[in-house]
Amino acid sequence: MKQVSIIGTGNVAFHLSQAILKLDQWNLHQVFGRKKSATERLKKDLSSKRIQTIHHLNDLEEVDIVLCCISDDAIQEVVPKLKLQTTLIAHTSGATALQNTAVNNAVFYPLQSFSKLKVLDYQNIPFCLEADSDKNLKLIKDLAGSISTKVYKINSNQRLQLHLAAVFVNNFTNYMVKIGEDLCQQNDIDSAILQPLISETFEKLKQMPAFEAQTGPAKRQDHQSISAHFNLLKNTNYQSLYHNISQHILNDYGKKL
Template sequence: MIKITIIGSGNVAQHLIDAFAKSNTVEIIQVFSRTQKNISVNLSSSKITNDWNALTQADLYIIAVSDDAISSVSSLLPFENRLVVHTSGSAALTSLDDKNRKGVFYPLQTFTKGKAIDFKNIPFCLETQSENDYELLEKVAQSISDSIYKIDSHQRKALHVAAVFVNNFTNYLYQLGSEICQENNVSFDILKPLIHETAEKLLTLSPKDAQTGPAKRNDISTIEAHESFLSNENQSTIYKILTQSIQNHGKKL
């Protein structure tokens, strides 16, 4: 068994603990949690510590804390030359303290508290400073996921920015759509099958080939009708900017 220790007790840490609990090749030997709170039904409370000096020898330490805490947490570890990774999409590999061997173990997914996730399909983006450490990190990821990618820090940064577009910004467009429905007394539920199908289309079409709508076909009369329909300034601004961007797309490139 590969012995791992999780540092942190937030959303990502808890989902990882639940996933590793089902693994036959990886064992969580300890979890560091400042608050000693109830972390997971899959974890014996005797494994939880809030004392840095109580951390025992593991093959891998996974720091699953907020981005701005990675640096300080990694410097607090009371040992050297062990493999220590963080789980962040945006933090640099170099944000980890130099005293240990560094790596990144980034599950590219949105985690909701209390909502179970099937890790098998979650892409893990892996990076290690030393090539020698890659194999172990890969084995750990493979024990919970079928989707493993070797991704360097620059690529990971690109993925993280792209994820903001397809996750955060997309969800914000859902929110604006939901507002428009509410303001006009129609149920947002009517749009949910469309939202689902828009995402599913990507399994068979590239987003470029899947693009439809008044902006794409330059349907000026529909665009004008929509713009005059939208009285909310924020909705109207976003509508205009995205419509123009779709209309001009490819022209400037």
């Protein structure tokens, strides 16, 4: 049985730990966290007594793979400090290039939004992989393929572009929904009324490209509605955002405000 250890105690660490614990051919050996309370809480959340929790990097033992589920800044700080000689060190960042500071280096980037309380289907999460040798790529691919059916070889430049695309389709989209909820709540409207529309938006995108799925005032060049919305947003931080997004849509479909 192959061995994996994890550095980190956040949402990515939680979900990857949970995914690995479901595997027969891989064992989650150690979890490192700087704060004992966070590490012990992660162990409790995972409901696994067999995981060894540690709080000093020098206590990491040689295993097949160590996954660094930490921030980009922390990757630059932590990875050079690791003294492991045979272990493959893989970070999980979409925006950080393949490192060269360890003996064996790889990237194990799951293209997904992770929230601890949200149950995920790990088999459908795309894993984007890169390694400094064919041998290491094969090893990291073995782990990814044990978790998911969607495994891709993606280089650092491609992964950065993919991470940017993911920010638009996930993070920015979520913020747009947050604005919609705010506008409802500010006007005594139950924001749950938006849920069927949100669901239909994403169901439609499973069936057609976003360019074809686009609707709304800017797409149909409804300047009267755009003007009314613009006036409603007067003296808010959202007015310029509304204008800029509407202008981009109008530009893509051939018109300007």
